[in-house]
Amino acid sequence: MKKYKYSAVNLNGRKIRGIFLAENEKELRAQLAQQGLYLIRAKTASTRPPSRFFSVTGRVSVNELSTFCRQFAILVTAGTAIIDSLAILKGQSYSGYLKKVLEQVYEDVKAGKLLSEAMGRHKKTFPNFFVSMMRIGEVSGQIDSVLTAVADYLESDAKIKTKLRSALAYPVVLVVLAIALLVLMVGLIIPTFQDALASLEVEMPPLTIALFAIGQGFRRNWMYLLLGVVAVAALFLLFIRTKRGRLIWDRVKFHMPLVRNIIRSNVSARFCRAFSLLVGSGMDIIDAMDEVVIVLGNAYVAQQFRRATEDVRQGMTLTMALEHYKIFPEMLIQMVAVGENTDRLDSVLARACPFFENQTEKSLMSLTGILQPLILCFIGVCVGVLFYAIYSPMLEVMNSL
Numbered sequence: 001m002k003k004y005k006y007s008a009v010n011l012n013g014r015k016i017r018g019i020f021l022a023e024n025e026k027e028l029r030a031q032l033a034q035q036g037l038y039l040i041r042a043k044t045a046s047t048r049p050p051s052r053f054f055s056v057t058g059r060v061s062v063n064e065l066s067t068f069c070r071q072f073a074i075l076v077t078a079g080t081a082i083i084d085s086l087a088i089l090k091g092q093s094y095s096g097y098l099k100k101v102l103e104q105v106y107e108d109v110k111a112g113k114l115l116s117e118a119m120g121r122h123k124k125t126f127p128n129f130f131v132s133m134m135r136i137g138e139v140s141g142q143i144d145s146v147l148t149a150v151a152d153y154l155e156s157d158a159k160i161k162t163k164l165r166s167a168l169a170y171p172v173v174l175v176v177l178a179i180a181l182l183v184l185m186v187g188l189i190i191p192t193f194q195d196a197l198a199s200l201e202v203e204m205p206p207l208t209i210a211l212f213a214i215g216q217g218f219r220r221n222w223m224y225l226l227l228g229v230v231a232v233a234a235l236f237l238l239f240i241r242t243k244r245g246r247l248i249w250d251r252v253k254f255h256m257p258l259v260r261n262i263i264r265s266n267v268s269a270r271f272c273r274a275f276s277l278l279v280g281s282g283m284d285i286i287d288a289m290d291e292v293v294i295v296l297g298n299a300y301v302a303q304q305f306r307r308a309t310e311d312v313r314q315g316m317t318l319t320m321a322l323e324h325y326k327i328f329p330e331m332l333i334q335m336v337a338v339g340e341n342t343d344r345l346d347s348v349l350a351r352a353c354p355f356f357e358n359q360t361e362k363s364l365m366s367l368t369g370i371l372q373p374l375i376l377c378f379i380g381v382c383v384g385v386l387f388y389a390i391y392s393p394m395l396e397v398m399n400s401l
Helices: 027-032 060-079 082-089 096-110 117-120 126-139 143-198 206-239 243-255 260-279 285-295 301-312 317-325 332-340 345-400
Strands: 002-010 015-022 039-044
Touching: 015 285, 015 317, 027 039, 027 260, 039 126, 060 082, 060 096, 060 143, 082 096, 082 206, 096 117, 117 126, 126 143, 126 260, 143 206, 143 317, 206 243, 206 345, 243 260, 243 301, 260 332, 260 345, 285 301, 301 317, 317 332, 332 345
Parallel strands: none
Antiparallel strands: 002 015, 002 039
């Protein structure tokens, strides 16, 4: 079928515009005639999702999406039909991009598509996990409950990300200050003392000579060094944007001593909340495993989890599959075993989620507690080496006098 934008008049002569699905213009004319409308003009409408080029961020924010879910849930709970709810929501004060998306979703639902099908056309706005939840809500007749649960999940996930950024902000600032201090020392302070000490005609210690050589090399080649750093950073970013690069980088992070506890706790919290939500909504365990992989947030874990899914599909229990691939902590695997044995997997994982969220926060605090003194010690050592290298020749001159 084609999507047509049409202009028509009703029996009272009032002009009406809209969008309608039909095989051709002849069928469109017949369908409108059955509704008491006379077709004036029609043209095929674009079925492509709206461009994100002119949106502020290129995406819909988590806060905006969770607000949409809560408002949608309130309207449905109040007894408003899906199509009427969408008509109200597309007029709310969302971003321009989300309004365009909701306009297309509204028109698609109005033309006869399911809500999940209409949302599935906009994967940048509504990811697979979101669309799957809408499909579950449609089948079970509990779209309002599903929308509220999805909003809770989005807000909890955003809260964890905010804590991650906040906890790492101070160490990042310290690293930037340390780099700035080194550049200042090598580029400005050392050359100043080098000219002063050269006029004293004293024998320089090896450390002082080495620092002066580093300073001279930096001043002569600072542009090449800067370009080299930028090139390495750009290559690294391009590398991790590839599928293989992302897999390798995520695997390194998963096993890296300082950050692995944060990664594993965060992945576990995401799995618990999303999987309990899917299973609790009535989805089959294997289907839930297929859907939950998108929210794990780590390519290496996702790869291993897909293998575990295939094992479960072949008849292995969920507990045995997760235990075999060792992507989750032992405590979580034990909780999954309890959930499977008691047939209350969704409620067990829902209760486990706050524990792993707290573990993520504790691991973050532990990491920052280690990094801060290390960076401060590094800065202190740099200042101490500079002080010794500069003042030791001056002390020799003073002693000789």
